[in-house]
Amino acid sequence: MAQHRVVFDFQIDFSNGGGLKGHDFRLDIDGDDIDDAGLADYIVRDMRLLMVGAVRILDKRIIVEPHKRPRIAPVEIDAEAEALLASAGLPTTDLALSPLRLFGSRRNGVLQGVVGIEGYGSDALLRSLAVAADSRGQGIGRELVEHVESIAQDAGVRRLFLLTTDATAYFNRHGYVETPRGSAPPAVVATAQFASLCPASATLMSKALVLPKDAPSIPADATS
Numbered sequence: 001m002a003q004h005r006v007v008f009d010f011q012i013d014f015s016n017g018g019g020l021k022g023h024d025f026r027l028d029i030d031g032d033d034i035d036d037a038g039l040a041d042y043i044v045r046d047m048r049l050l051m052v053g054a055v056r057i058l059d060k061r062i063i064v065e066p067h068k069r070p071r072i073a074p075v076e077i078d079a080e081a082e083a084l085l086a087s088a089g090l091p092t093t094d095l096a097l098s099p100l101r102l103f104g105s106r107r108n109g110v111l112q113g114v115v116g117i118e119g120y121g122s123d124a125l126l127r128s129l130a131v132a133a134d135s136r137g138q139g140i141g142r143e144l145v146e147h148v149e150s151i152a153q154d155a156g157v158r159r160l161f162l163l164t165t166d167a168t169a170y171f172n173r174h175g176y177v178e179t180p181r182g183s184a185p186p187a188v189v190a191t192a193q194f195a196s197l198c199p200a201s202a203t204l205m206s207k208a209l210v211l212p213k214d215a216p217s218i219p220a221d222a223t224s
């Protein structure tokens, strides 16, 4: 399906005085149109602008052009990511304490899905997989899982573990199998998620990853 980008000029007035002008700005969009209000929200969010008063969008054109940004990219552990995780009923209190890398998928600048990986040498913990309720069923979860699997594979991870209370069937479909807690490696057992954040009834699942032929030897913090 053809991908679209929006080309536009903008003028932003800040509430504390001053302004910002942009000419011939280009952004990836989902679908084939975006209204001015949505575009204004998008650039404020994309440029992480604060104290924005008025945003004027000028000379907007939609063009057919391949997207420039990867669909899944690293995301900060920030309020937006925490809100998405909390809305999916997943823990957030240990995010900053863990050796966690988060990746996310955005639509028009808004985070639609997120997934995290904590690396422990040749093992890693997949966690914090959440897709916004209104974006589910479109393959975003699958893309996120496949993305962290490929990141893990590239770092020489051999086994991915995860804990889930009610998505066992979901992960089964992605090749994860129920695994006795007693066989979890010590580094995974010691994670905050394993030790306390998930209830004891959470199911441990794992998946063996096929190593690429030229995989590097694995430093202990390869994926952290």
Ligand SMILES: CC(C)(COP(=O)(O)OP(=O)(O)OC[C@H]1O[C@@H](n2cnc3c(N)ncnc32)[C@H](O)[C@@H]1OP(=O)(O)O)[C@@H](O)C(=O)NCCC(=O)NCCS
Residues within 6 Å of the ligand: 088, 089, 090, 127, 128, 129, 130, 131, 132, 135, 136, 137, 138, 139, 140, 141, 142, 143, 163, 164, 165, 166, 167, 168, 169, 170
């Ligand atoms: C699990 C989750 C990430 C799936 O995201 P998604 O983008 O909708 O997933 P996909 O589009 O790749 O897959 C959708 C399919 O998975 C199924 N599915 C979704 N959640 C499921 C679950 N908990 N158990 C079993 N199947 C599930 C859907 O019914 C759908 O099936 P279909 O393809 O036969 O119609 C999302 O439902 C979510 O955020 N859930 C709450 C948080 C959570 O449980 N996270 C996992 C634990 S870390």
